[in-house]
Amino acid sequence: MVSEKDVSYVADLAHLELTAEERVRMLKDLNSILGFIERLNELDTSKVEPMAQVTGRYSTKKDGDAFSYAMRADELRPSLPHQEAMQNAPQTDGTFFKVPKVIER
Amino acid sequence: MTALETMTVESTRTAVLEKQTTASALVDAFYKKIEADDPAIGAYLTLCKDRAHRQAERIDSLADRGDALPPLAGVPIAIKDVLTTKGVRTTAGSKILDNFIAPYTATAVARLEDAGTIVLGKTNCDEFAMGSSNENSGFHPVKNPRDLSRVPGGSSGGSAAVVAAGTAVASLGSDTGGSVRQPGAFCGVVGLKPTYGRVSRYGLIAFASSLDHVGPFGKTVNDVALILQHMAGRDPMDSTSADLPISDYASHIGEPITGLRIGIPKEYFGEGLDPEVRAAVETGIQELAKAGCEIVDISLPHTEYAIPTYYLIATAEASSNLARFDGVRYGLRERGAKTLAEMYRKTRDAGFGTEVKRRIMLGTYALSAGYYDAYYLKAQKVRSLLARDFDEAFAKVDAIVTPTTPTPAFKLGEKADDPLAMYLADIYTVTANLVGVPGITVPCGKSREELPIGLQILGKHFDEVAVLKIAHVVEHALAASTA
Secondary structure (H helix, E strand, O other): OOOHHHHHHHHHHOOOOOOHHHHHHHHHHHHHHHHHHHHHHHOOOOOOOOOOOOHHHOOOOOHHHOOHHHOOOOOOOOOOOHHHHHOOOOOEOOOOEOOOOOOOO | OOOHHHOOHHHHHHHHHOOOOOHHHHHHHHHHHHHHHHHHHOOEEEEOHHHHHHHHHHHHHHHHHOOOOOOOOOOEEEEEOOEOOOOOEOOOOOHHHOOOEOOOOOHHHHHHHHOOOEEEEEEOOOHHHOOOOOOOOOOOOOOEOOEOOEOOOOOOHHHHHHHHHOOOOEEEEEEOOOOOHHHHHHHOOEEEEOOOOOEOOOOEOOOOOOOOEEEEEEOOHHHHHHHHHOOEOOOOOOOOOOOOOOOOHHHHOOOOOOOOEEEEEHHHHOOOOOHHHHHHHHHHHHHHHHOOOEEEEEOOOOHHHHHHHHHHHHHHHHHHHHHHOOOOOOOOOOOOOOOHHHHHHHHHHHHOOHHHHHHHHHHHHHHOOOOOHHHHHHHHHHHHHHHHHHHHHHOOOOEEEEEOOOOOOOEOOOOOOOHHHHHHHHOOOHHHHHHOOOEEEEEEEEOOOOOEEEEEEEEOOOOHHHHHHHHHHHHHHHHHHHO
16 A cells, blocks of 8 residues: 555655645555556466567567667767757756756855 | 548549649648648647648659659648657647757658658647547647547547548557557547557657557558558667568558458457447458458457556656656746756646656656565566467467457546546557557447447567458458448
8 A cells, every 4th residue: 555655755756746635646546556456466477587678579680689780880970969959948058958056055 | 632531641642643633732721621620629739831831842843843752742641749840849748848849850750751741730649648538638638520529549649530530641649558549449540550669769759668659540551551661660760670671561451361360369358348349349350250261269368467567567667758857958947946856846746747647656656666576577577478478379370359449439538537447448459569569450330329449450570461451351341331
């Protein structure tokens, strides 16, 4: 069971504040969803390997070579120009992104 | 010119190639129709008229000079707003990206534009593709063009709706747990989720990277085959895009399917399946038998564990992917925060909607210290079991046929307050994402209330050809029975 304390802890980790109302709703929803998820424990997976992604399951080449096609030479290439990378920023000084002060003097 | 509602990719490109119309005339006609019909549906978030007119003029000047035209010349399409389009607002259906102008174009979109298609605009969707009804859009819900009191499905509801309404000839969506196939079924159009790795994800705003796919919608199986053909293939910008050859997909459509073995998994026809959906899908299966397929009863024993597995893996990946929306480099920033941490929290609180916050919370919880093994790792292990189910099934059959959804389109608001009930709308579609196999939805009939019903075909990895061929037989049989 998720507690109110857990909700606060996880919200902190996720950089969410959440209103008091949202916290009540979140507690209820997380418990309902996690209750449903509990059924995974019916399965014995002690001898099963975890699967993080599907691409490892097929390729033209095998094993250590399977992803050789995804490699490229380690060389300098043009990337997104500085000005274009900054164009959507909420606040900049023209060179850097600006954020509220991180360190107090 | 024929009525816009009935135009297909095939008929549109033929009309342009044979100079029965011009790309510019098509663009004008479609914008006129969008302005007349879309306000009631709400499928478009942004129209990119300048981009569309520039592309149309490029096509028309090639035609005027008598130069060879690209294969999909002049075909007006719409793009789900989770795919980036350089210089055009790209929101992912979220307030946090309300004013985001993408600095580059997604590979799938760029390839389709190179093939001559014209992007009319960006379509509405559930915020960050998280939802099954389009009610989680940060802007406004989309309504189902077949019945405006009902949802179009989600998360690619806008892209399914434009094809159903004829306000675009075809469209692109994204499918992380059924987000192309489920709205395709609800809106009565064809929707394809290709094999994981078949289409580049570069420029697809990430929800769950190991589950996200780009897929087309069309009125016909041939149309989705044509769209797939011109966007598939290796892309150096996506290291998970496969280095495998692409078929000439459309050329196989209409080939006989005699002797193909079709698996019918009993777990997809159990409790919770609407009787009308069952009847329509069973009629479709009979048509496949008539076409010479061998119908084989099979079992995918871990099916009931797919939804819990999916909602752990998808939310865990989402909590990580959505960490980038922090008000620093792009998107919304809430003013008035005194510290950096406070700025992050205020921005994310204001920018994300309820469902996105719920999924970030669930995913963060599943990945947090002390719970990782019990939830995330457990789900990854069950994912292996689901993959094994499919390996064993595909040793016996060439394709698997199921309903796409348990019910036809539900009413707006019907499931909006019950996240778990909403998650179960994806019960037949999520496994294909976990396992990576291709899946298509094709209309196979209607309910008594005239709501479309979809039949899903799942194939072996990279065997889109079989899936498309079988779907075409279902499509052809339905057309014959309703003619």
